[in-house]
Amino acid sequence: AAGLTYGNGEDVLHPLFKKAWSNQPLPIQTLTDGTNLIPTIHVTDLASVVDALLTNDGCPPYIVAVDAGQQQETKQSLNALTAAISAQLGIGSVEEMPKEDVLMVKDYEFFQTGVLLEPASINDLGFEWHCQSGLLANLSTAISEFRSERGLKPLCVLVHGNDEIAISEMASSLAKEYKLPHVKVSEAVKAARAREDALASALSAHEPDAVPTNLLVQVLTQALTTAECRNQGYMLEGFPTNCEEAALLFPAKPAAEGEGEEEEEEAAADEEEGEEGEAPKAPVAAAPEFVLVVEAEAEAIKAKMLKMPELNVSEEALLAKLSVYETHNAEDSPTSILAAPSMAASEALSLKLKDDDIGPLMSRSRILLGAPRNYGPTEEEIAAAKAIADAEEAKAKAEAKALALKQEAEEKEERERREALESRRLAELQQQEKELLEVRSVPLRAYLMQHVIPTLTEGLIEVCKLKPEDPIDHLAEWLFKNNPVDDDHFE
Secondary structure (H helix, E strand, O other): EEOOEEOOOOOOOHHHHHHHHHOOOOOOOOOOOOEEEEEEEEEEHHHHHHHHHOOOOOOHHHEEOOOHHHHOOOOOEEHHHHHHHHHHHHHEEEEEHHHHHHHHOOOHHHHHOOOOOOOOOHOOOOOOOOOOOOOOOHHHHHHHHHHHHHHOOOEEEEEEEOOOOHHHHHOOOOHHOOOOOOEEEHHHHHHHHOOOOOHHHHHOOOOOOOOOOHHHHHHHHHOOOOOHHHHHHHEEOOOOOOOOHHHHHOOOOOOOOHHHHHHHHHHHHHHHHHHHOOOOOOOOOOOOEEEEEEOOOOOHHHHHHOOOOOOOHHHHHHHHHHHHHHHOOOOOOOHHHHHHHHOOEEEEEEOOOOOOOOHHHHHHHHHHHHHOOOOOOHHHHHHHHHHHHHHHHHHHHHHHHHHHHHHHHHHHHHHHHHHHHHHHHHHHHHHHHHHHHHHHHHHHHHHHHOOHHHHHHHHHHHHHOOOOOOOHHOOOOOOOOHHOHHHHHHH
């Protein structure tokens, strides 16, 4: 038998990890008070136990595979585990779940156990532990494995350049497509002003468009270190604009490959130190993994800005701003944002905007960013997309039906028109034939009336009088005898 398994992509604990990653409050799935101590074991350690049992002939017939999580000084209770997962992976919020709802949760029984178990037997198997001290003590490792196995590494993107309109349009579209928080300087400053803290007081002394760089760095650090940005990443636009600002906003160098777990463990340690009375370290924003540099010709930017209904910058100020950008972002410029030490590992993509269509730039950006790093569409989004697809399909069917009916009506009208035309043509032909026949029959009728009908009529009268047995033969004989034409004519 084994304790509650955890690690890698998670199984029984996956719903809690997913909710925390999705920045939702975590429910405490208990039928009591949640103080029960949960026996746990990492899946890697469980595999090691199984492997050791297969190669050990003298093993006992029954073993309870658990780690030492229940024996730690910090109690590994259900309440503590739920709160820690929410704090380190989510928004740090938990909520009680009604007991009737707990009973409907899949595998809820695993969270009700509380028997104190010791890993005495499996310690004698001689394998190397991966997480001997339990889930609560190794939660940062479990979170790192969860992100890695599920492909949930934060996607941090900075959209930079000299065309603010194209930058804003691209950042908004990509943030929506990749489900990333869209961090804009103006909105971040507005949100920071609305809070009641020291930063809000400092910001109140300055106009929204004249905030000093040091305060902007604090505002954006606060925005980029939220649970949402730590989990999903971010789509940042508008700042930094040069190397100095980039170094202030992203002071730490990006972690090398394989250092992610160590950083998370250090962060968890820092939080624990804070709980024990030591001041926790100030949060540091993660440097962008990708930088999209959107640039356009100065004249094109000027023309685009002048077409806007509300021009919030003068032509002189715009040209000065573009000149400053050119100075800081010239090739191999030491003042470029990419020259900051923390941006050394950032992958930059230069995007030249030739017209107002950002479509080609979006396609190139998708190739660089790769597939979205999330759980995909939610059930609500799937239902909404299905509703839209169904509506479009119904509309297409209605349009096709209307088109078919229209075509059918047009074909019927055309058929009736052609049938009427054909009827008129046939009637005219019949009339012409009748008239032609009448014209041609006049000489023939005159000929018959003059040379045939008188003699034939007399012969028929004779036949009627005599009523011979063979009237045809009698008529023929009579016509030969009474032929008004002279016999010499036949010779």
